[in-house]
Amino acid sequence: MERCDVLVVGGGLVGCAAAWHLAAAGASVTLVDAADFGLGASGQNAGSLHFQIERRFLEQGDALARQAEQTIALSRMAIEDWRGLEAALDADLHVVMDGGFMVAETAEQVTMLERKVEREIREGLRMRLLDGDEARRIAPYLSPSILAAGYAADEGHADSRAIVPAYAAAARRAGARLIGRTRLDRLQRVGGGFEAGAGDLSIRAGQLLVAAGAWTPHICAMANLHAPLYPVALLMNVTERSRTLEVPHLVQHVGRRLSMKQTGAGNILIGGGWPSRLARTADGGFDPGVRPELIGDSLAGNLRAAIDTVPAVAGLNLIRSWTGVTAVSADQLPVVGEVPRLPGFWIAGGGSAFTLGPTFARLVAQAIGGTPAPELDFVSPARFEHLNSFMG
Numbered sequence: 001m002e003r004c005d006v007l008v009v010g011g012g013l014v015g016c017a018a019a020w021h022l023a024a025a026g027a028s029v030t031l032v033d034a035a036d037f038g039l040g041a042s043g044q045n046a047g048s049l050h051f052q053i054e055r056r057f058l059e060q061g062d063a064l065a066r067q068a069e070q071t072i073a074l075s076r077m078a079i080e081d082w083r084g085l086e087a088a089l090d091a092d093l094h095v096v097m098d099g100g101f102m103v104a105e106t107a108e109q110v111t112m113l114e115r116k117v118e119r120e121i122r123e124g125l126r127m128r129l130l131d132g133d134e135a136r137r138i139a140p141y142l143s144p145s146i147l148a149a150g151y152a153a154d155e156g157h158a159d160s161r162a163i164v165p166a167y168a169a170a171a172r173r174a175g176a177r178l179i180g181r182t183r184l185d186r187l188q189r190v191g192g193g194f195e196a197g198a199g200d201l202s203i204r205a206g207q208l209l210v211a212a213g214a215w216t217p218h219i220c221a222m223a224n225l226h227a228p229l230y231p232v233a234l235l236m237n238v239t240e241r242s243r244t245l246e247v248p249h250l251v252q253h254v255g256r257r258l259s260m261k262q263t264g265a266g267n268i269l270i271g272g273g274w275p276s277r278l279a280r281t282a283d284g285g286f287d288p289g290v291r292p293e294l295i296g297d298s299l300a301g302n303l304r305a306a307i308d309t310v311p312a313v314a315g316l317n318l319i320r321s322w323t324g325v326t327a328v329s330a331d332q333l334p335v336v337g338e339v340p341r342l343p344g345f346w347i348a349g350g351g352s353a354f355t356l357g358p359t360f361a362r363l364v365a366q367a368i369g370g371t372p373a374p375e376l377d378f379v380s381p382a383r384f385e386h387l388n389s390f391m392g
């Protein structure tokens with residue numbers, strides 16, 4: 001039986017980042033991942049560092065948009081975290097934070113944008129509302145059809161494939177034990193701690209952090225808990241390298257699903273939340289472990305939105321599309337913190353955890369170490385505790 005202070009389940013961005021912070025603070029940490037590190041959502045995502053309120057909150061009406069305001073405090077911390085991350089991890093993560101646009105093409109979208117930017121400025125985000133001509137002066141690649149844009153000076157992007165290996169290496173340097181290709185298959189409360197296992201491996205831990213992305217509900221079920229995180233399947237596309245088109249900013253759309261950015265090599269990455277089809281298990285449930293099926297209409301819709309926003313991408317060949325699975329919660333906010341009914345059992349997942357993951361992993365590690373992190377109160381699993389009141 002191995003022993004550690006904290007067992008982390010899941011070796012994506014959130015798990016590896018939390019393991020690093022915990023080990024650096026002096027805890028003995030073991031992390032297990034079912035596969036190789038970073039093969040879940042963390043290695044499949046668009047790499048956007050988007051700090052403006054996301055469209056997915058705006059499209060659900062005012063109540064959700066108001067709720068999303070609360071994430072701005074976390075976004076402001078994430079800006080600082082990302083600006084220092086390459087130095088802290090001693091790794092090249094291709095971080096570019098030269099600003100981002102969220103554009104509008106109709107009068108209705110402009111109104112939505114105005115209200116959003118007002119909210120963001122009130123919450124302390126460095127934002128400006130630009131008319132179409134002002135936006136095109138900074139970003140000449142934008143279509144003449146763009147009427148207005150919210151400009152966030154700190155937005156940008158980073159290389160999603162570089163971040164997990166960098167966090168994993170830092171965690172190992174700090175003394176954490178990282179075990180790949182080991183799928184946790186049992187978990188129980190023992191005394192004041194937890195006993196977990198995967199095949200022949202048994203681990204006794206004082207505290208447990210579930211950072212298993214879309215698989216989090218599955219791990220929580222082993223401890224007889226509900227975690228309201230749901231798998232969703234998304235689409236990503238990448239074009240060939242462009243020698244002529246230069247898109248140095250993150251580009252999003254307030255009324256259409258779109259995120260665009262250019263890699264250092266010149267390729268344009270196009271995404272923004274277009275759905276793919278989740279695979280199913282034999283008994284009809286969703287299977288986040290199997291690559292989702294690409295939906296043709298999503299591909300066409302995503303590319304149309306990209307061309308309407310940045311017309312020059314129409315001249316580039318698409319070289320690859322892929323699908324990936326991430327987790328959203330019942331209210332779209334992340335779920336990060338200790339489960340009230342099971343002291344020592346922590347969850348960190350959901351939301352846009354490429355952008356915010358470094359921050360909530362740092363804060364949850366701090367809280368596990370005994371220093372409260374009130375910044376996480378609004379994303380605590382406590383808000384879903386009613387679901388577990390029936391769980392015996």
Ligand SMILES: Cc1cc2nc3c(=O)[nH]c(=O)nc-3n(C[C@H](O)[C@H](O)[C@H](O)COP(=O)(O)OP(=O)(O)OC[C@H]3O[C@@H](n4cnc5c(N)ncnc54)[C@H](O)[C@@H]3O)c2cc1C
Pocket residue numbers: 009010011012013014015032033034035036037038039040041042043044045046047048049050182183184185211212213214215219234235236259271323324325326327348349350351352353354355356357
């Ligand atoms: C296509 C796509 C585009 C996205 N774009 C963006 C973006 O631009 N910006 C942004 O902020 N966010 C984006 N996201 C979301 C972001 O990628 C995720 O929120 C984030 O990567 C989640 O990280 P994680 O560590 O929580 O989960 P994951 O990276 O999914 O890691 C979970 C890990 O748990 C492991 N695991 C599962 N079951 C077990 C088990 N039984 N035992 C041990 N280990 C287990 C898995 O192997 C996996 O490695 C996107 C997601 C997708 C899919």
